[in-house]
Amino acid sequence: MAELKRLNLISSHILGNFKFETKSNSLDQYRARGKNFNHDLLRRKTFEPFYDMYTLIWDLMKEKPDLYDHSVAADFDREKLKERCHRQIMHLFPKCGLNHELNLKNPIKKISMCLGFCTNDIVLGTRTVVHIVLYTEALTNLGTDKHLNLINRAYTLKDYGCLGMTEIGHGSNVASIEITATYDMATREFVINSPTPTAVKWWIGAVGKTSNMAVIFAQLILKGINYGVHAFAIPIRDYETHKILDGIIIGDCGHKLGVQGIDNGFMIFRNYRVPYDCFLDRFSQVTPEGQFASSIRNNKKRFGTMISCLIRGRVVCIGGMESYARNALTIAIRYGAIRKQFGPDGERSILDYQLHRYRLMPYLARLFASNAATKFVSRLYNSRIPLMRTDPESPLVTEYHWLITVFKSLSTWNAFKTIQECREACGGHGYSTYAGFNKLKQDADVVCTFEGDNNVIIQQAERYILQAAQVRAANKPIASQYLQFINLQPAKPKIECAEHLKHPEVLISLLEYRCNYYLVNAVNKLQENMGRFSDMDSTWNNTQVRYLFVLPQVFGELLMLKELNNFVKELQTSCPATAQIVQSIMLLYGVHVLENESGMIKTQFTENEVRWINDTVIELCNEVGENAVNIMDAVAFPDHVVASVLGHSDGQAYERYTKVVENAPNCYGPPEWINLIHEHRKIFN
Amino acid sequence: MAELKRLNLISSHILGNFKFETKSNSLDQYRARGKNFNHDLLRRKTFEPFYDMYTLIWDLMKEKPDLYDHSVAADFDREKLKERCHRQIMHLFPKCGLNHELNLKNPIKKISMCLGFCTNDIVLGTRTVVHIVLYTEALTNLGTDKHLNLINRAYTLKDYGCLGMTEIGHGSNVASIEITATYDMATREFVINSPTPTAVKWWIGAVGKTSNMAVIFAQLILKGINYGVHAFAIPIRDYETHKILDGIIIGDCGHKLGVQGIDNGFMIFRNYRVPYDCFLDRFSQVTPEGQFASSIRNNKKRFGTMISCLIRGRVVCIGGMESYARNALTIAIRYGAIRKQFGPDGERSILDYQLHRYRLMPYLARLFASNAATKFVSRLYNSRIPLMRTDPESPLVTEYHWLITVFKSLSTWNAFKTIQECREACGGHGYSTYAGFNKLKQDADVVCTFEGDNNVIIQQAERYILQAAQVRAANKPIASQYLQFINLQPAKPKIECAEHLKHPEVLISLLEYRCNYYLVNAVNKLQENMGRFSDMDSTWNNTQVRYLFVLPQVFGELLMLKELNNFVKELQTSCPATAQIVQSIMLLYGVHVLENESGMIKTQFTENEVRWINDTVIELCNEVGENAVNIMDAVAFPDHVVASVLGHSDGQAYERYTKVVENAPNCYGPPEWINLIHEHRKIFN
The missing domain is CATH 2.40.110.10 (Butyryl-CoA Dehydrogenase, subunit A, domain 2)
Incomplete structure (x- = not known):
C-alpha cells in the first residue's frame, strides 16, 4: 500500500495537470489602491516588544520549512503530530537563549519565545509553555533554593x-x-x-x-x-x-x-x-x-x-490567539482581493463588496485592539511578575490578575470568532485544510477553555470591578488607575452628528459611559436580588446574565480602545500617515463595539444616533477596506510562518492550492478500498 | 509497530484502571425534578413526517453499532473514513425501499431517508444526497424518457x-x-x-x-x-x-x-x-x-x-443541521446535569447556574424553531417539488425557493452556533473527540457554505421580500400567504408588563412589527442610495449591511415562531401538559430573539420594555432549564445514534469516557518516537 501511495505521488508530479501560465495579479492590483504609509514602522511597532525574538524564530523556521508547513502535516496521525511538535521544540528552544538568571531579570523574554512559537503554531507554543512556563515558573515561584537544580535542568531541557x-x-x-x-x-x-x-x-x-x-x-x-x-x-x-x-x-x-x-x-x-x-x-x-x-x-x-502560575500561561493565550486571528485575517483579506465573483462589468474582488468588508474589517480592527491588549499586559509583565514571588498579596498583583482574566477571555473569544468568519469569507476553499483555517479553528477552540474557562474566570473580574464601584460609592479613592473613570451617576454624551463619532475622545467618552451604565445597572440588580435570594452565592449567580457578566467585557473593550488610541499617538510622532491609517482602524473598533451592542444600552440612544453609528461603521469599513491588503502586508507574519496556500503574499492562490492538492496522498490513485466498489457492483448488478 | 499497538491495546484491557463502583445518578436526580408530560407524544410529533423512516434506520444502525459509533472512527485516516461511509451506504440504502415510481408519487420519502442518515452523520447523509438527490433528481427533472434507464440504475445502485x-x-x-x-x-x-x-x-x-x-x-x-x-x-x-x-x-x-x-x-x-x-x-x-x-x-x-436541483439538497441541509444541533444539545444538557462544580453545600450541577441555562436554553428553543422550519418545508415538499418539473415558472416554486434559502441559512448558522456553545458548555471534556462535538463542528461548518453560501443565497430572499413590499405599496394583493402581514406604516405594539410577553399573540405581533420596521428601513435606505449610486447593482450592494441583509433573518424568525405556535396548538388537542412545555419553549424562542437584537429596533423599545424582555428570558430559561433533561429525553435520538460518551442517557459519562480513552490506540504505550526522546537526552545531558 505504501508502494501504491508512492507511485501515485510520483505520477501526480509527472502529470502537473494545472497550468497557470499567466500569473494573476489581483492582489497587486488591490495593493496599488491603498494609501501610502510606512509598512516597516507599523510592523515594528505592532510586534513590540517581541520583534527581535520573532525575527530570530522566523529565521530559524526558515531553516526547516517543511517542519513548520501545516500542509505537510495535514495527513499526519496523532503520534506523528506529537513527534513533529517535539522535533520543533528541540530545533528552536535551545537557540532562544533562556536561562534562570536571565528569567529573573527579564521575565518577558520567556513569554516572547512562546509567543514567537505561536505565530506559526499554538500547539508548539503551548507544548513549550507547559514545560518552561507552567512547570518551570511553578518551581521558581513556589519553590526555594533547594529546587534550583530542577530549575536549571528545565532550562537545559534535561x-x-x-x-x-x-x-x-x-x-x-x-x-x-x-x-x-x-x-x-x-x-x-x-x-x-x-x-x-x-x-x-x-x-x-x-x-x-x-x-x-x-x-x-x-x-x-x-x-x-x-x-x-x-x-x-x-x-x-x-x-x-x-x-x-x-x-x-x-x-x-x-x-x-x-x-x-x-x-x-x-x-x-x-x-x-x-x-x-x-x-x-x-x-x-x-x-x-x-x-x-x-x-x-x-x-x-x-x-x-x-495557582497564580496560571497568569503567565494566560498572557501567552492573549498573544497567541492574537497571532491566530492575525493569520486568519491575513488569509481572508488576501484571498478576498484575489477571489472574484459577480459584478456588472467583469467579476470584481469579493473584498469590494460592502457586506464582505463589513464581515472582515471590524475583525481587523479587533485584531489591532487585541494587539493593544497583548502589548499592555506585556508592558506590565516585568514589574508585576516578580511581585508575585516577593509580595503575592500586593494590590498590583490582584489588579494584574483581573486585567489578564478579562483580556484572556476577550482575546480568545475574539480570535475564535475571527477565524470562523474568515473561514466562511473564503467560502468552500476556506474549508480546505491547505487554506489554514482547519488548524487555526481546532487549536483556537480549546484556548477559550484551558488556562481557565473564559465563562468562569471572567467572573473574577466582575468582583474586582464591583469592589471598585463600592469604593467609589463610599467616596474613597479607587486603587486601580484603570478604573478611575468609574462614575455611578453617568450622563450619556450626546452625539451631535455622524462626523462627531470620528473624534477619539467622543468615542472614548461613549465607551466610558457604557461601562458606567452597565455598572449602575448591575449594582441595582444586585441590590434587588439581595431581597429575592437568601444567600450571597445565589444572589451573585442570579445577577450574571446581562448584568454582572457584561462588565468585564465592556471594561475590557474600553481599555483596549484607550490603549489603541495611545498607539495612534505614539505613531503620530514618527509618521502621521501611518498614524492616520491606525486611527481609522481604532475608530472602527470603537464605533463597531457600539453598533454591535445587543444590551440594554441601545435604548439610551436615539434612532438617529444609532443610524449615525451604523453609517460610520460602513464608512470606516470602506476606508479600512481600501487599505486592507496593504495593512495586512505590513502586519502579517512571513509567508512561511502563516503557511497558507490561499494567504500567500504572492497572490498565486489557485496555483499553490492545486499544487498541494496534487501532491497530497493518493490524489490521483484509485480508492484503497476499491474492492468494496467491485464487490457492491457484483451485488447490485 | 502494529504489534506494539496491539499489545498496548491488550494491556489496557487487562488494566482497566478506572473503577467507578458506585454509579453516579445526577442525571436521574435531574430527571426527577421536571414536570410530567407525554414524552412519546412529543417525540412522535417532533419527528413527523420522518418518524417511521427514522426508526427503520435507527434499527438498521443497531445491527452494526461499530459502523456508526464515531469514537471507533476517531483515528481513521481519510481513506478509511471514505471506506466507512461507503460501507454505511451499502448497508442502509438498499433497505430503505426507494424507486423511481415511488419517488414521483412521494418525493419526501427520499429526503426522509437522507435525513435519517443525518441523525447519526451528515457525511453519510450528504454522500447519499449527492447520488440519489443531486444526481438522480437532476436526471429526473432535467432529463426526459431517454434518461429513464440511468434513473433506474441509480435507484438500484448500479x-x-x-x-x-x-x-x-x-x-x-x-x-x-x-x-x-x-x-x-x-x-x-x-x-x-x-x-x-x-x-x-x-x-x-x-x-x-x-x-x-x-x-x-x-x-x-x-x-x-x-x-x-x-x-x-x-x-x-x-x-x-x-x-x-x-x-x-x-x-x-x-x-x-x-x-x-x-x-x-x-x-x-x-x-x-x-x-x-x-x-x-x-x-x-x-x-x-x-x-x-x-x-x-x-x-x-x-x-x-x-440549477433548481439545489433546492432539494438545501432541504436536507435544514433538517440535517437540525439533527446536529439536537445531538449537541443532547450531549450538553445531559452533561450539564451530570457535571457538578462549585456550590455552597456540596457541588451543584452546572445546569443549575443561571448563566449556564442562559447559554443553553435559548439554543434548545432555537432547536424547536429549526424543527418547525424543517417540518414546514417538508409539508410543502410533496406539492412543490413536482411543480418544478411540470411548471417551473409557477409562483409557488419561486415562493418555495425563497423560503428554503431563508431556512437553509438560519438553520445551518444556528446549528453551528449551537454546537460551539454546547462544546464550550462541556468545558475541557467537550474538547475530547469522544464527546462528539469534534465531528459535529467540523461537518456542520461546511453546510453554511455548500449548497449555496448562506451569505449569498440569502440575498435572493431579500429580493423576494422587497418585491412583496413594492406590491403592498402599490396596493395590490401580495401573492405569498406568508407575507400577508406586511405593513409599510407599522406601529410598535406596546408592552404592558413583563407578563404580557407570555402571550403568544403579543410576541407574534412584536416579531411582525420587527419585520415591518426593518422592511421600511430598507426601503428608505434603498431610495436614499439610489440617489447616491449611479447603477442598481451598486445601490443594492451598498444597502446590504443592517438593511437588506437583515430582512430574510427577521422574516424567517417570525415564520418559525408562527409555526412553533401552530405546533403548540396541535399538541394542545392531544395533551395540554405537553403543549405547555412546548409553549414555554416557544415563548423563550420569541422573547430571546428580541432580547438578542443588536439592530436599530432596540431604539424603539423603552428601557423598561427591554428589562421586561430580559427578565422574561431569564424566567423562561429557568422554567425550561428545570425540564431540560426530560425534554431532551423525549426528543433526543437514541444513544447509539448520538454516539457520545458524555451524552449517553444512562448518565455514566465518566465511566464511558475513561473506557474509550483506555481503548484508544496507544493509550498506555511509550511514544512511537521514543528514540527522539533518548536522542535529545543524549544531546542535552
Missing part, C-alpha cells in the same frame, strides 16, 4: 516537565481537587493518592508521552488535617529508560478536537511516595515533624497564590 | 452518480462557470473542455474515488454561440474496471476541515466527447443539426430552472 492541576472531576473548581498528598513522618515522605475514581489528573499537557517531571497540585494532609491545595515537584518517568515509575498510572487522553501535537495525558496515583524535598515550600512549609506553617494566613489568598 | 456544478474559479456565480460543451454536428457528440486553468470542477462530492457517472453543468456552445449553462449526464469511470475514462482528469481535493468521509474531487476535461443523448433535454433542446430551442424563453429563468 528534564521535560508538566503541570498537573486539572482532574477529570474538577476543572474550574481547583480548590476541590481530590488527589491527596499525605505526609508520612516515619519515612519523611509524601504519599500521593487518588482516593476516588475522579481523583485523576486529566488533560495534563506533555504528560501522555513526554515528561519525566511534573509539578502537581494536591490536598496537603498532615496528621489527618487537610491544609488545602499545595504543589509538589515529582518525577514521573525514569530519566534513563523513560518508563513510568511504579505507583503512577499514566495514559494519553486520546483523540481531541485539535492540538493533537500536545500529548495531553492522565495520571492516577496509587500510594506513590515522594521525598520530603518535593514539596514546594516558598509560601507554606511543613516541618519534618509534620507541622504546617505559612506566611499567608488567609486560606483563600494562599490558594490564590498557589 | 451507477453511483455525482453533480458537477462548482468550479475552482466559480462557486456562487454559477452562471459564469467556464467549462464548455460544444456540439459537434459531424459526430453528433458534445465535446467537453476546460478552456482555462480555473475551468475545473472542484469539491464535487463522490467524484474523487467513487462515482462512475456525473451530471455536469457546462456552457452549451452551438455553432460558436453560447446558450448558457446546461446539464449533461456523462460517464466518468469505466463501470467494470473503475478506471477514469480518457479525456477526463480526476483527483481528490485532499484534506479538509471535516466531512473526510466524502470523496470531494476535481475534474478537468480535455476534449472529452460524449454522445448526443447525454444532454438533459427537458427544458432546452438541441436538434441533431445543432439548433437550440427552449420552452423557457427568459435566459435568467432558464438558468434558474437548470
Whole structure:
C-alpha cells in the first residue's frame, strides 16, 4: 500500500495537470489602491516588544520549512503530530537563549519565545509553555533554593516537565481537587493518592508521552488535617529508560478536537511516595515533624497564590490567539482581493463588496485592539511578575490578575470568532485544510477553555470591578488607575452628528459611559436580588446574565480602545500617515463595539444616533477596506510562518492550492478500498 | 509497530484502571425534578413526517453499532473514513425501499431517508444526497424518457452518480462557470473542455474515488454561440474496471476541515466527447443539426430552472443541521446535569447556574424553531417539488425557493452556533473527540457554505421580500400567504408588563412589527442610495449591511415562531401538559430573539420594555432549564445514534469516557518516537 501511495505521488508530479501560465495579479492590483504609509514602522511597532525574538524564530523556521508547513502535516496521525511538535521544540528552544538568571531579570523574554512559537503554531507554543512556563515558573515561584537544580535542568531541557492541576472531576473548581498528598513522618515522605475514581489528573499537557517531571497540585494532609491545595515537584518517568515509575498510572487522553501535537495525558496515583524535598515550600512549609506553617494566613489568598502560575500561561493565550486571528485575517483579506465573483462589468474582488468588508474589517480592527491588549499586559509583565514571588498579596498583583482574566477571555473569544468568519469569507476553499483555517479553528477552540474557562474566570473580574464601584460609592479613592473613570451617576454624551463619532475622545467618552451604565445597572440588580435570594452565592449567580457578566467585557473593550488610541499617538510622532491609517482602524473598533451592542444600552440612544453609528461603521469599513491588503502586508507574519496556500503574499492562490492538492496522498490513485466498489457492483448488478 | 499497538491495546484491557463502583445518578436526580408530560407524544410529533423512516434506520444502525459509533472512527485516516461511509451506504440504502415510481408519487420519502442518515452523520447523509438527490433528481427533472434507464440504475445502485456544478474559479456565480460543451454536428457528440486553468470542477462530492457517472453543468456552445449553462449526464469511470475514462482528469481535493468521509474531487476535461443523448433535454433542446430551442424563453429563468436541483439538497441541509444541533444539545444538557462544580453545600450541577441555562436554553428553543422550519418545508415538499418539473415558472416554486434559502441559512448558522456553545458548555471534556462535538463542528461548518453560501443565497430572499413590499405599496394583493402581514406604516405594539410577553399573540405581533420596521428601513435606505449610486447593482450592494441583509433573518424568525405556535396548538388537542412545555419553549424562542437584537429596533423599545424582555428570558430559561433533561429525553435520538460518551442517557459519562480513552490506540504505550526522546537526552545531558 505504501508502494501504491508512492507511485501515485510520483505520477501526480509527472502529470502537473494545472497550468497557470499567466500569473494573476489581483492582489497587486488591490495593493496599488491603498494609501501610502510606512509598512516597516507599523510592523515594528505592532510586534513590540517581541520583534527581535520573532525575527530570530522566523529565521530559524526558515531553516526547516517543511517542519513548520501545516500542509505537510495535514495527513499526519496523532503520534506523528506529537513527534513533529517535539522535533520543533528541540530545533528552536535551545537557540532562544533562556536561562534562570536571565528569567529573573527579564521575565518577558520567556513569554516572547512562546509567543514567537505561536505565530506559526499554538500547539508548539503551548507544548513549550507547559514545560518552561507552567512547570518551570511553578518551581521558581513556589519553590526555594533547594529546587534550583530542577530549575536549571528545565532550562537545559534535561528534564521535560508538566503541570498537573486539572482532574477529570474538577476543572474550574481547583480548590476541590481530590488527589491527596499525605505526609508520612516515619519515612519523611509524601504519599500521593487518588482516593476516588475522579481523583485523576486529566488533560495534563506533555504528560501522555513526554515528561519525566511534573509539578502537581494536591490536598496537603498532615496528621489527618487537610491544609488545602499545595504543589509538589515529582518525577514521573525514569530519566534513563523513560518508563513510568511504579505507583503512577499514566495514559494519553486520546483523540481531541485539535492540538493533537500536545500529548495531553492522565495520571492516577496509587500510594506513590515522594521525598520530603518535593514539596514546594516558598509560601507554606511543613516541618519534618509534620507541622504546617505559612506566611499567608488567609486560606483563600494562599490558594490564590498557589495557582497564580496560571497568569503567565494566560498572557501567552492573549498573544497567541492574537497571532491566530492575525493569520486568519491575513488569509481572508488576501484571498478576498484575489477571489472574484459577480459584478456588472467583469467579476470584481469579493473584498469590494460592502457586506464582505463589513464581515472582515471590524475583525481587523479587533485584531489591532487585541494587539493593544497583548502589548499592555506585556508592558506590565516585568514589574508585576516578580511581585508575585516577593509580595503575592500586593494590590498590583490582584489588579494584574483581573486585567489578564478579562483580556484572556476577550482575546480568545475574539480570535475564535475571527477565524470562523474568515473561514466562511473564503467560502468552500476556506474549508480546505491547505487554506489554514482547519488548524487555526481546532487549536483556537480549546484556548477559550484551558488556562481557565473564559465563562468562569471572567467572573473574577466582575468582583474586582464591583469592589471598585463600592469604593467609589463610599467616596474613597479607587486603587486601580484603570478604573478611575468609574462614575455611578453617568450622563450619556450626546452625539451631535455622524462626523462627531470620528473624534477619539467622543468615542472614548461613549465607551466610558457604557461601562458606567452597565455598572449602575448591575449594582441595582444586585441590590434587588439581595431581597429575592437568601444567600450571597445565589444572589451573585442570579445577577450574571446581562448584568454582572457584561462588565468585564465592556471594561475590557474600553481599555483596549484607550490603549489603541495611545498607539495612534505614539505613531503620530514618527509618521502621521501611518498614524492616520491606525486611527481609522481604532475608530472602527470603537464605533463597531457600539453598533454591535445587543444590551440594554441601545435604548439610551436615539434612532438617529444609532443610524449615525451604523453609517460610520460602513464608512470606516470602506476606508479600512481600501487599505486592507496593504495593512495586512505590513502586519502579517512571513509567508512561511502563516503557511497558507490561499494567504500567500504572492497572490498565486489557485496555483499553490492545486499544487498541494496534487501532491497530497493518493490524489490521483484509485480508492484503497476499491474492492468494496467491485464487490457492491457484483451485488447490485 | 502494529504489534506494539496491539499489545498496548491488550494491556489496557487487562488494566482497566478506572473503577467507578458506585454509579453516579445526577442525571436521574435531574430527571426527577421536571414536570410530567407525554414524552412519546412529543417525540412522535417532533419527528413527523420522518418518524417511521427514522426508526427503520435507527434499527438498521443497531445491527452494526461499530459502523456508526464515531469514537471507533476517531483515528481513521481519510481513506478509511471514505471506506466507512461507503460501507454505511451499502448497508442502509438498499433497505430503505426507494424507486423511481415511488419517488414521483412521494418525493419526501427520499429526503426522509437522507435525513435519517443525518441523525447519526451528515457525511453519510450528504454522500447519499449527492447520488440519489443531486444526481438522480437532476436526471429526473432535467432529463426526459431517454434518461429513464440511468434513473433506474441509480435507484438500484448500479451507477453511483455525482453533480458537477462548482468550479475552482466559480462557486456562487454559477452562471459564469467556464467549462464548455460544444456540439459537434459531424459526430453528433458534445465535446467537453476546460478552456482555462480555473475551468475545473472542484469539491464535487463522490467524484474523487467513487462515482462512475456525473451530471455536469457546462456552457452549451452551438455553432460558436453560447446558450448558457446546461446539464449533461456523462460517464466518468469505466463501470467494470473503475478506471477514469480518457479525456477526463480526476483527483481528490485532499484534506479538509471535516466531512473526510466524502470523496470531494476535481475534474478537468480535455476534449472529452460524449454522445448526443447525454444532454438533459427537458427544458432546452438541441436538434441533431445543432439548433437550440427552449420552452423557457427568459435566459435568467432558464438558468434558474437548470440549477433548481439545489433546492432539494438545501432541504436536507435544514433538517440535517437540525439533527446536529439536537445531538449537541443532547450531549450538553445531559452533561450539564451530570457535571457538578462549585456550590455552597456540596457541588451543584452546572445546569443549575443561571448563566449556564442562559447559554443553553435559548439554543434548545432555537432547536424547536429549526424543527418547525424543517417540518414546514417538508409539508410543502410533496406539492412543490413536482411543480418544478411540470411548471417551473409557477409562483409557488419561486415562493418555495425563497423560503428554503431563508431556512437553509438560519438553520445551518444556528446549528453551528449551537454546537460551539454546547462544546464550550462541556468545558475541557467537550474538547475530547469522544464527546462528539469534534465531528459535529467540523461537518456542520461546511453546510453554511455548500449548497449555496448562506451569505449569498440569502440575498435572493431579500429580493423576494422587497418585491412583496413594492406590491403592498402599490396596493395590490401580495401573492405569498406568508407575507400577508406586511405593513409599510407599522406601529410598535406596546408592552404592558413583563407578563404580557407570555402571550403568544403579543410576541407574534412584536416579531411582525420587527419585520415591518426593518422592511421600511430598507426601503428608505434603498431610495436614499439610489440617489447616491449611479447603477442598481451598486445601490443594492451598498444597502446590504443592517438593511437588506437583515430582512430574510427577521422574516424567517417570525415564520418559525408562527409555526412553533401552530405546533403548540396541535399538541394542545392531544395533551395540554405537553403543549405547555412546548409553549414555554416557544415563548423563550420569541422573547430571546428580541432580547438578542443588536439592530436599530432596540431604539424603539423603552428601557423598561427591554428589562421586561430580559427578565422574561431569564424566567423562561429557568422554567425550561428545570425540564431540560426530560425534554431532551423525549426528543433526543437514541444513544447509539448520538454516539457520545458524555451524552449517553444512562448518565455514566465518566465511566464511558475513561473506557474509550483506555481503548484508544496507544493509550498506555511509550511514544512511537521514543528514540527522539533518548536522542535529545543524549544531546542535552
